[in-house]
Amino acid sequence: MPETILIVDDEETVRRTFRDWLTGSGLNVEVQAVADAESALVFANSHSVDLAVLDWNLGTGSDGLRLLEDLVEFHPDLVAILVTGFAHQATPLEALRMGVRDYLDKNQDLNRESFIAAVRKQLERIAPAKRQRQFQRGLLQFRQSVEKILPLVQSTAALNDPLPLPDAVRNLFRFLIRSTGAVDGVLLARHVSPEGAERFMAFRPDGQPLTQLAVPFNRSLAATVLSMNEVCVMSAADLGTLGPVELQPVEKNRQHILAAPIPVAPGTHVVLELFDKPGGFTPDDRKLVAASAEFSSELLRQAMAERQNRRLLIDAVEAALHASEQATASLPSSQEPEADEPLPATVMDRLRAGLKESANPVVDSETSLQLAEEIRELAIRHGPAAVRHCIGLVKSVRGLLDETTGT
């Protein structure tokens, strides 16, 4: 992005000369030349200005130093070159404080070479600082965006955490109730996080969660069913010997209970319970539910895999946020990371760990990361069009392989 130079001089010939020198210099700059302080301020109000070349004496009682003071209000990082006929009379300290970085004396050394050299010298300082400011502004915006979106993403995931109940399972649940003739049922789910926190919850056949479970997992009927690892049937007579078991409110006063364990993943278990088939559950009901339990188990595993992918996204966003904080804190004022620099190792490590935990290991984590990194670099170096072209190529290869293999 070119730097913008604002020339302010009341003499038209001087403005034209400076403009010609700059446009013929080969410097990557945009030049705006105005005659007075008012025009300069109007321009600065609506445009960015990186370097101002100001005449010390602008006429009509106005001077360049005062104008600079006003311009800095619009652009605090603005630097200036002051053009004067009496440089020895300038007040260097005050001028330096206000952003004047050089003087050119109209009466002594001002010619094309000295002018371009002075401008070039300032631009060499301005350009990196400007890029760094832009980078930091971008980083700040990115962080603000992530900080805003992260709680949303996390809370969305929390709605499904720790166990998603996909539509397919709800439908299957309702199907089993109809097929067996049960009058009601409940799906109990227990999840233990890697940190050891246990959650025990229940869902109605319509998928709505039951607000409260009165009995903890370790004394529940569901825990027994999970331990037995097979479909169990209980009648009212069996309820007379509860022993180490307590019944949830939804299980009390039932005449018949058929319960099936549905193992989903280590630390996540589900038990399906059907209630009160008139006349009691039959061996055929037991077989049907056993077969359905295996199917439900697979459906829930898939739902868990989807949740894992969401977790991966959250991990990546959190890692990016963490990395941006570190980058902001560690960036010295004169240092700017290269645009095509590899992602920080911490980000890569967290992505790699997340990918390894993914329940859908079609491609190993290293290959996934390599592909993502290649696409990222392609986008940085050659833009979105190159990425679109790449997508087209992938589709072509897939089509070719599908055709070749007959899939």
Place this chain on the structure above:
Amino acid sequence: MPETETVFDEIFRLLTPEKLLRDPRATGEGVSIALIDSGVERSVLENKFGDTIHPIEGAVFRADQPTPSPYTGHQSSPHGTTVADIVLTIAPRVKIYSADVFGPTGTCEVETVIKALQYASDVWKCKVVNLSLGVPESKLQQLPKRHQFLKAIEEGYYKDVLIFAAAHNEHPIMRSYPAAFSTPLISVDKGLFEDPTQFAYKLRDTVEFQAHGRGYLGPFAREPATSWATPHLAAIAARLLSLRPEMKPFEIKTLLYWMFEARKMDPKGK
């Protein structure tokens, strides 16, 4: 040529399974059983049996912990308490050690069971181990893991520990470990018997014995299950061991086999 009676025939006529089991000393006294299961709710059994039973001790084993945690008298799931109740119903003077391996995963992890097995023989000095929870074959696909498990079972055998394991706990047609290692241990399937101290020898691919498959405590105790059959046979072995504590695993196994054959010959046990 008619066979001549020997002194042993006379002895065997006097010795019947029922006489062995009804011996007043055959209560399980002096025998320690480790229940590798889901923990035991001590107060439930104390309420049921009162002072007639020995205090229940134990430990909690977890895959991520190198040493077991103290047993607090609680269950991780009611399953283990129902198993303990069966043992105490059949052999009321047995000393029970609860090895809780159920844990947060809700299933038996191989490494945890191995740890509990070693602890039961080395620290608790148990002569009988009951494993009503099975490790499904899917968790033992890796050969080294399976060998590690087999080695732990073998080590128990050579330390004179008799291990009873529920057969096919996971699924009727799925192999379940350690019951599949039927040589160094006794694998038990479920059956229904009028007398819960009855059992059958049913040699199949991975099953040797059938025992009574119904329990006495808890809503699912009446549901026939290998989980309930296994502690019946383990408790019967404990009763035999209290008559002769120095018996080796193969001797107990032989005795159980003989008891079944003898009952076949004389069902009334005269």
